[in-house]
Amino acid sequence: xxxxxxxxxxxxxxxxxxxxxxxxxxxxxxxxxxxxxxxxxxxxxxxxxxxxxxxxxxxxxxxxxxxxxxxxxxxxxxxxxxxxxxxxxxxxxxxxxxxxxxxxxxxxxxxxxxx
Amino acid sequence: xxxxxxxxxxxxxxxxxxxxxxxxxxxxxxxxxxxxxxxxxxxxxxxxxxxxxxxxxxxxxxxxxxxxxxxxxxxxxxxxxxxxxxxxxxxxxxxxxxxxxxxxxxxxxxxxxxxxx
Numbered sequence: 001x002x003x004x005x006x007x008x009x010x011x012x013x014x015x016x017x018x019x020x021x022x023x024x025x026x027x028x029x030x031x032x033x034x035x036x037x038x039x040x041x042x043x044x045x046x047x048x049x050x051x052x053x054x055x056x057x058x059x060x061x062x063x064x065x066x067x068x069x070x071x072x073x074x075x076x077x078x079x080x081x082x083x084x085x086x087x088x089x090x091x092x093x094x095x096x097x098x099x100x101x102x103x104x105x106x107x108x109x110x111x112x113x114x115x
Numbered sequence: 116x117x118x119x120x121x122x123x124x125x126x127x128x129x130x131x132x133x134x135x136x137x138x139x140x141x142x143x144x145x146x147x148x149x150x151x152x153x154x155x156x157x158x159x160x161x162x163x164x165x166x167x168x169x170x171x172x173x174x175x176x177x178x179x180x181x182x183x184x185x186x187x188x189x190x191x192x193x194x195x196x197x198x199x200x201x202x203x204x205x206x207x208x209x210x211x212x213x214x215x216x217x218x219x220x221x222x223x224x225x226x227x228x229x230x231x232x
Contacts (some may be wrong), residue, residue, distance in 0.1 A: 035223075042119075042208050042223035043159070088158060092219070100147040100166070101212060101219030105158045 006089050006106030013079055014114050021087060021109045022073040029091030032065050032072040033103070037086045046087075047074070079113050086110050118142055119211050121224035128199055128231055136194045136227045138209030144189035145211035149221060150182075153206040165192045199231040 006023045013019060023032070031050055035043035047058050049065035049072060056063055062075045072089055089106040118141040128134050138148055147166050151159040163184050165171040171184035183195040192211075196203055206228055210221035 040206075040226065040228070042121075042210075042226045044223070045220070048220070100149075100164055100214060101221065102149070102161065102164060103159075103210075103221060104161075107158050110156075 004089060004091055004104055004106040006109060008109060009107065010110040010112070012112045012114065015079060015081060017079055019076040019079055019083075019111060020073060021089075022071065023089035023091075023106045024071045025091055025104075026070075028069040029104075030069065030094055031092035031101075032063075033090045033092060034061075034063050034072070034074045035088045035090060035105075037088060037108075039085075043088060076111075079111075081113050081115055084111055084113050117220075117222045119145075119209065119222045119224040121207075121209055121227050123227060124225065125228040126230070128229070130200055130231055131198055133195055133197045134199055134229060136196075136207055136209075136229075138192045138194070138211065138224055140190045140211040140222070143211075143213050143222075145192075146189065146214035147212050148186060148192040149210045149212075150184060150192075150194050151208045151210070153208060153226075155206075159208060162194075196229065199229070201231045204229055204231045 004025050033048050034046045037043040047063040052069050053067050054065040060077045087109045090103045093102045120139045122137045150162045153159045161174050162177045163171045163173045165184050165186040167186045167189050173179045186192040206226050208226040210223045212221045
């Protein structure tokens with residue numbers, strides 16, 4: 001089946017530093033998504049990317065959809081303590097047929113921010 | 116808008132018993148709901164896709180007779196873990212999508228922590 005490789009697995013940074021994480025896939029996705037999950041909660045959508053080459057920002061977050069449609073990265077600028085959590089990339093299959101927009105998640109990046 | 120709830124938020128049960136988890140879309144109609152399982156420090160793994168009024172589609176390796184899914188209405192799907200065992204202890208998360216032309220975005224519930232003793 002499809003697999004997403006997300007790296008790094010974990011990051012320990014100082015408040016104010018920038019963060020970058022990325023995802024690569026063995027196959028093409030037409031939609032890439034980035035989520036954040038806090039402990040004991042469901043994931044929350046941060047950024048959605050719908051077009052190859054697209055660069056999208058949401059506050060201090062910036063994400064890009066790779067030209068090959070097999071990769072994406074997420075940058076967080078000027079990190080703050082509340083950025084702590086697990087970040088997941090996800091590729092979404094086309095909604096046609098029996099897929100219904102199924103998501104495949106990366107392994108996650110655990111972010112720790114030291115004040 | 117687009118709120119998904121789960122009930123209960125946590126449950127402890129004895130080995131051999133069955134547990135039902137509910138997933139509700141509170142402010143939209145969900146043609147499709149998804150059930151995920153997440154073990155500690157791991158990613159979300161899709162268990163099954165549930166469409167209202169039809170049988171769920173299970174991912175490879177997920178036992179459909181053990182994880183019973185019912186999507187009886189456009190706002191409710193239930194997951195029943197039958198004859199639960201300690202290895203079924205996990206965090207179960209559902210998501211729901213309107214599934215119309217405008218959006219196949221999935222909205223996630225807060226999760227249910229199942230502990231089987």
